[in-house]
Amino acid sequence: MNDKSKYIVTSLQEKFIELFDVNPFLFYAPGRINLIGEHTDYNNGFVLPAAIDKAVYVAISERKDDLIVLYSVEFGENFYFALSDIHPVKNSWINYVLGVVAQLQNRNYLLRGFNLMLDGDIPIGAGLSSSAAVECATIYALNELFQFNIDKIEMVKMAQKAEHEYAGVKCGIMDQFASMMGKENHVIKLDCQTLEYEYVPLQLEGYKIVLMDTQVKHSLASSEYNTRRNECNEGVKMIQQKYSNLESLRDADINMIDEILIKDSKVYMRCKYVVEEIQRLKDACESLKQNDLKAFGQKMFATHDGLSELYEVSCSELDFLADSCKKEEAVIGARMMGGGFGGCVIALIKDECVDDIIQRISISYQQTYAHEMKTYITELKDGASAIKN
Ligand code: GLA
Numbered sequence: 001m002n003d004k005s006k007y008i009v010t011s012l013q014e015k016f017i018e019l020f021d022v023n024p025f026l027f028y029a030p031g032r033i034n035l036i037g038e039h040t041d042y043n044n045g046f047v048l049p050a051a052i053d054k055a056v057y058v059a060i061s062e063r064k065d066d067l068i069v070l071y072s073v074e075f076g077e078n079f080y081f082a083l084s085d086i087h088p089v090k091n092s093w094i095n096y097v098l099g100v101v102a103q104l105q106n107r108n109y110l111l112r113g114f115n116l117m118l119d120g121d122i123p124i125g126a127g128l129s130s131s132a133a134v135e136c137a138t139i140y141a142l143n144e145l146f147q148f149n150i151d152k153i154e155m156v157k158m159a160q161k162a163e164h165e166y167a168g169v170k171c172g173i174m175d176q177f178a179s180m181m182g183k184e185n186h187v188i189k190l191d192c193q194t195l196e197y198e199y200v201p202l203q204l205e206g207y208k209i210v211l212m213d214t215q216v217k218h219s220l221a222s223s224e225y226n227t228r229r230n231e232c233n234e235g236v237k238m239i240q241q242k243y244s245n246l247e248s249l250r251d252a253d254i255n256m257i258d259e260i261l262i263k264d265s266k267v268y269m270r271c272k273y274v275v276e277e278i279q280r281l282k283d284a285c286e287s288l289k290q291n292d293l294k295a296f297g298q299k300m301f302a303t304h305d306g307l308s309e310l311y312e313v314s315c316s317e318l319d320f321l322a323d324s325c326k327k328e329e330a331v332i333g334a335r336m337m338g339g340g341f342g343g344c345v346i347a348l349i350k351d352e353c354v355d356d357i358i359q360r361i362s363i364s365y366q367q368t369y370a371h372e373m374k375t376y377i378t379e380l381k382d383g384a385s386a387i388k389n
Pocket of ligand 1: 037038039040041042129171172173174175338339340
């Protein structure tokens, strides 16, 4: 843990003791990046995410009654819920905790009352999956506290379901998987159809992963996300009329798309992007194996173009940053990351040029949009875990 995380954990523990008068158990679950393979998870394709050095930290203790008491350091307010009356509420972060509680209850895990306090350093709305981190930290903590002995992959699935049912976003499995299963200095090549996965060492000799945060999150993000999912399903149904064995876009190829879908319709564009992106990820993994980071980076640029022009989930700010990166020789790859409509661009930048490039792009971003961009230089870390105290 770095000094900043240690500080967050120590003060979380102190606050917990102050409020609940008992020493808590401590857990964390990280945010994630994704190198390539965007909007492919819910199409049964592959993704290449990793857990990062920013996380949600949870302090937890059992209670003697049947209440859940929740407290977020950031928002500074207590919330009380009876275990017998768990339902979605309007307030966002609480839903990620309650959604997990509901999943456990649905599967008949016997929960008792608990106090849960959380804090963290994953910027909210930056597309680094702070919500998945809250879900994963919560389920990990409850599993340990009540010794349910739930398998990690099962917890991933429950955390994803919590997001579907309590936040209303029909997300794929990538974010929760990365937050739970991440491994230091490795990316995860995850097959979202079978959930088979492989840890691939990421040797970035001479390069850094830099996240450029637009600091915008356009409000249509979650509704458009669900719309994209529906458009892909529509495409699948149309293709199935001729190719009845096809289960998802994972099984489609570009010839089927061209043959069956109406050129330049939305469904055509969405499906074309997905099929191309699944192939692009496979090619990118080959480039990684051959240690050809430049070829890998080229595919990231191509992904951005696809997300922007065919999948239409980018926005002016993201395009601006991706374009600015493309103009820099020392940036070998860059693209918007995550669901879209705001959040971060992920870029691979030559070590010695990182500061200069960030400075140049920050200035032109500020001049164009009259607000700041933020940057995070990222390291790959382990997934959810207990913190010894
Ligand atoms: C969000 C979702 C993920 C994934 C990405 C896009 O982060 O939660 O499941 O679909 O968008 O790749």
